[in-house]
Amino acid sequence: MAARTDDNIIRLGRSSRLVVAYKTQGREECGMESQFFEKVQQHEVQISGGSCEVPILYREVFAAGATFVAPTLALKGLLPTSNLVPAELWPGKGLLSFMAFDYRDSSIGPYRELAMAVAVRYRPRFNAPFVPALRMSVSLSFEIFIWQLPLSSDLGLRAGIDIWGFPKFLADIEFSQDDKTVSCALAEEGRPILSLEINKNAAKMKTYFDFVIYSEKDGELLMTRVDGVSSSLGRSFRPG
Known part of the structure; x- marks a missing residue:
């Protein structure tokens, strides 16, 4: 999978162009992915305690995730502004997603991350x-x-907070798998926080994708646009 991200502040209309690029499911690239990386140019930005080159390139990533139905009222309590509203599956029920990433080869080194996100719509x-x-x-x-966006990299922590305002904290993230499932365990300073077990699906889909990520930084709502392509995506709409 390869992706590009444009970062801008919605409410103030001020924008800066930042890119994240990544590929999932091993090192073998399809033509679409290799062409994507050829067009990406990195530049240096200052962050706490040093600097970081963007776009951050994720050359080999394993990712697994699941989405759960949750009460809309509870999800509204997680959002920073009324301009964002939960996308509802049916009245009173929205969606909360957990996505675990094992960044095995990236331009800021290998690390792991677990995204907890609410499906939303903007105004x-x-x-x-x-x-x-x-x-x-x-x-x-x-x-x-x-x-929430816990991760295992100090550099990724500083870049994510300083550039995007992501709610990151350092944590231990461990993956395990067998023939049928993939599991991810999250802990902080030895204290278990959550564990996620996901049924495996055949990762054969070659497809484009796009999504918009919202975060809050210094009281401002940020919108990050992501466009990408995957050569090996698996998914299921079945419960469990």
């Missing part, structure tokens, strides 16, 4: 249930607000 004229959530799932075109 929708109408917030009808079901259709927006279904569109996101089927088309792989998402809008999400990052609620």
